Amino acid sequence: MPQSPTIRTSLGFVLVAAVCLVFADLAITSINPWLEMGRLLRGVVTPDFSSPGQIGTALLRTVAFAFVGVGLGAAAGFVLSLLFRFRIVRMVCAFVRAIHELFWALIFLQFFGLHPLTGVLAIAIPYAGIFGKVYSEILDEADPTPARILPRRVGVLSRFLFARIPDAWPHLRSYTSYRLECGLRSSAILGFVGMPTLGFYLESAFGEGHYDHVGALLLVFYILIAALRLWVRSRLVPLYMLAAPFFLGTGLPIAWGQAVRFFTEDIVPNPIRQGEGLVALWQWFADLMVNQALPGIGATIVLTQIALVATGALSLLAFPLISRHFTGRITGTLGHTLLVIARTTPEYLLAYILLQLWGPSMLPAVVALAVHNAGIIGHLIGRRSNEISLRPGAAQGRLERYGYEVLPRVYGPFLAFLFYRWEIIMRETAILGILGITTLGFYVDSAINELRFDRAMVLIVITALLNIGVDTLARRLRARLRLRHSPTCES
């Protein structure tokens, strides 16, 4: 059976996911899932806007944290991108972006407490790592000739500002604005660990069963993101940046004693703190590995692989919704709205909602990851398919057109985008553990709740290394299958 390497790789992934299904717990455990789901849907379609002050505060804080966090991240990332030729800088960037915003928040909560700094740094640090990498790629792609032909005596700064920045600027700007959208989602989610953003209000509305409040909050958030291009104008951004720090709220003051203790005592492995020697340290570590890290890694990989294949399948079903080869004007608009909702809803939020409805298992996580990521990939592939012009008289039936004309042409970019999301899906999978699914995040969260920060830190580092490993694997696969993909086309 002659098969292309692309098809073989795809089948390999499906096979791995099938094996993972054997180990996955996908049951719906709540007693009456559909009743609760009906109540939620009713709440979403009959939103309650009776407390505009609360909704306004939630949005204002969400926007403020996003602007300050992304702004600091972009500034730091820009500096890092200039130093990106140094191996150590590349490694630091890879490491900080391999740790999810929520993990950073959980760490900073321990020493800054509920101070705004916790939320700001939780966004700024991983984003700096991402910006550093992507900015340096953008700058590398700029035409080197203008700089080359300048006389040697031209200063470094003039050379950079005249010959490098101007042509890279549109790309830097569009990538930064795409990241701002991600930042708004990150900021909203930080509410789930206590920051005063959207997630905080959503969680309490959920807890009290006020689904109409949930509906109102979600609706306003969708509008905020859908209208991003209208209210984020380049002339207004400096104004927003200056104003944002004043709208973060005051939070609680930082207890500096706590901060010092965190570094000098809390994160030092317990056996060392007690002076029990190397043997005890080894036992502590082995115990942590066998009882927490390995089961956590196992569950994280199982969930990631299933979610990855589910995302792929759903993306291939979703992209025709916005492709002009399959939809008309009205159906296209409808499809667009559906995909915008799917990608605007943070996967963490979706998983949280589905867990409330279906009870704890991997199913809500798989569905949440697949819906959110398929919303993104479907959007990108749909747009790509619109660039294809079919020859007149090409396959008339929609199914034939899909199978013979469109799918073969977009399958390469599709795989490239999917592999790019692989690391992101894994990072998200780990974090969903906080909601009670036994991935690595579950063990991190439990360790923090038990005030065993030494264990939490080791587990977070393991999570980061796992992400870096998957990222490397994805890059190798992309190179082997000759899939070209630049992350800047995401915007």
Place this chain on the structure above:
Amino acid sequence: MAGLSLRSASAAYGGQRVLDPITLTIEVGEQVALVGRSGAGKSTLLSLLFDAERSDISYMPQELGLVHALSVFHNVYMGRLSAHASWYNIANLVWPFRHEVEAVEAVLEPLAMAPKLWSPVGELSGGQRQRTAVARTVYQDAGILLADEPVSALDGPQAHNVMRTLTSHYATAVLAMHDVELALRYTNRVVGIDEGRIALDEPAAELSPEDLLPLYRGETA
């Protein structure tokens, strides 16, 4: 000021030699036309000459090296970046000084580019871009000019105008040309390149267009 010289310089791309070891000296006051078929190694030779010296040289490569997002003014101004301090350059990037604008305008005027002073280069036609690069070179006012096909995108009168402008500003110049008539008319020495080596080196006054034909037929070897 000294001229330029290469001693046994060669070049290869991806393991394939594109230029045999070449020895070439350009004296001050010589205006040299590099002629030969495309792919003969003219651009590579110019690039080698530029890398060998890189000071007091204005280099205009075939791809021009313009910054597309910047205006014609800024691209022309870039010719003299090294004449000013960084702070001055940055100020001029954000808010151009009046006397700098006037100086650049004076260079653009004879090239019929003054009306495009504030247009981003990315919005210009091929010929307008080429004239912008010419203006940058003139504004730079270096000792030696190296230009690769400086009039390839220009029509008759404009091509003559640009050749006149370049050769009157630069007494010492090396110009890669594919238009043999222009080459003979505006330069005083012709160097013919064929298959990576110098196949001809004569004063322009002693050559007729027919003398250069063998270069284009590959009959020099």
